[in-house]
Amino acid sequence: MKNFQYYTPTKVVFGKDTEEQTGALVKEQGGSKVLLHYGSGSVKRSGLKDRVCASLEKAGIAYVELGGVVPNPRLSLVRQGIELCRKEGVDFILAVGGGSAIDSAKAIAYGVKYDGDVWDFYLKKSFPEAAAPVGVVLTLAATGSEMSNSSVITNEEGWLKRGCNSDLGRPRFAVMNPELTYTLPEYQTMSGCVDIMMHTLERWFSHEKDTELTDYLAESVLKTVMHAAKVLLKDPENYDARAEVMWAGSLSHNGLTGCGRDGDWACHQLEHELSGMFDVAHGAGLSAVWGSWARYVCQSDVDRFAKLAVDVLNVPYDYANPERTALEGIEAMEAFFRSIHMPVSLTELGVQVSDEQIEELAYKCSFQETRTIGGVRALGRKDMEEIYRMAR
């Protein structure tokens, strides 16, 4: 087991009607003027925004609003938010929404305390040394951003999608009412489930093998989400299944499933370029490339792929031919993705990628050939191209 740090200060307030506690939670954190940051009109239509505002007013918290966050949240709106916070004297950023609103809120929180350009943090030219406090009212179980240190922003100039990780950005609280996710379209719910699985899997694939508890915990998240996703296909208003997925989402990305080991984030990195270029749903993009990545790297860690097959996907272990078990596991995972109507190729994702585009994706993903990605096997530009090609 490797040395590790585990730090999850976010106070989770989980369950029915918990959004009514939002104002009190902001007050507990010392906030007096809030930026209410959200996406489309759905939080208005559902009445959630009104309930959150009522809770803020009840606690005597002033607020200004900035809506308009889109999936793959944009740098231009972040900049607008920073300006608004400065102008209005905002001291607390409250995201009402899913990962996009939260990631955008974190970026605003970094930017408002920084004299330079907030994009510096995403280019790793600089690192946040301070951040305004962030709180969350979660409406979508997917990215785990409500407890994570991560924020991913897309710069429209060049459609670059880049991440910034800092413990300063971890939300102070997360209000999580599973009922708020009842009305999500199936595609979004299932994309979320895949995202949660991938946050877990990409930590689980690791050369560090002596992490028994962390393995078990990660496999717990995987099995729970796979079961709940199937329940939600038939019964989208099943409270317990919604709750399992929502809680799994937070645990999948707050660090718990990676304690004591490195991970392999190749699929996330391959997908970031895809959704940067084609603006696809993140989870769907992940399921579209995972199988190709897995087949490409499987030989480099047959044991681990076989463990996935047996311990998570109920494939019987072939003692004489572990590689066969490993490959059956990859097939079983793809079969699961299909069963929840998620794509397992770029075509199924609805994206036609030309040879030139594949070269461009790999070029960007390799940071102009200055980095490799992946832990199971280090992948350079040519490997990335091959995986994108396999995934077509």
Next chain:
Amino acid sequence: MKNFQYYTPTKVVFGKDTEEQTGALVKEQGGSKVLLHYGSGSVKRSGLKDRVCASLEKAGIAYVELGGVVPNPRLSLVRQGIELCRKEGVDFILAVGGGSAIDSAKAIAYGVKYDGDVWDFYLKKSFPEAAAPVGVVLTLAATGSEMSNSSVITNEEGWLKRGCNSDLGRPRFAVMNPELTYTLPEYQTMSGCVDIMMHTLERWFSHEKDTELTDYLAESVLKTVMHAAKVLLKDPENYDARAEVMWAGSLSHNGLTGCGRDGDWACHQLEHELSGMFDVAHGAGLSAVWGSWARYVCQSDVDRFAKLAVDVLNVPYDYANPERTALEGIEAMEAFFRSIHMPVSLTELGVQVSDEQIEELAYKCSFQETRTIGGVRALGRKDMEEIYRMAR
């Protein structure tokens, strides 16, 4: 799933040589003068105290010392600590040790910010509204106090052992180097393993069944500790097994294994009276009563006991007779305890309890017949007497 709150702000710094970071961590938390609180001479003999002091000095942190914490930590030393902190202007309490030192440190932290008698909090006459910050350098994996909100103190006047739970007491950081536990006697290591298992099991036994992820997580902790304990019997300096147990100890009691449900803390409460009266090792006291408690209440939740048998203890499920599976599970758990040299009766614990003492234990445990304990089945004074009797 029930509504829940999950709050674990403790920064865990886990792994080899991490005690060298202690001073920097105190500084990060704004501490300038520390009470170094520890137990016996073992932290001196091992050189750990010197390393921690060197780290404090390097960070420019002043400190005063208060050793002498004993298992089942005493109220009198807590009072002494409070006085010392006030006299010396201490602003940070650093426990170097196991659960006893940490629980004592938390009590001092509450007391130093309170005008009344700190024992009020343990009698539930009052609740902490402030606490000095606490940090931990952990030397024993057992109580999980390094991340928990709980502190248990024994008042020598009447040998009452009582707990106080408050999020204000959660340590700001926990330095966890598994190597520091290499030299523990086997009995203490195995008592710790039982304590960790019981923190998990007592949350796991719950009438709330729709907590699939929480179930999996708890079972992960149980399986990991049971495996690692067996490794440590033969190889007490196995780093990975020590690390698994240490990390499991924190997760078993920080709230994670109970999210979304009530637990059943009857065994802990039965044991508190035992160790209050006989000063036995907490974990050993727990294994000594668990089987009797389990048999006494099993009929009230056969399904849950059967699940424990099958999902944790690898007992095959008897579809025609689930109760048989449940009872086999209880036997399997006791067999496990014996295999790690832990007692499964009061006699094996080394305690001869008279009928009068059993009456006294039950009278105290029922708070003079003013409360019942337990969730699987509510237990009154007569039930407690019967369980103590069965455990003899």
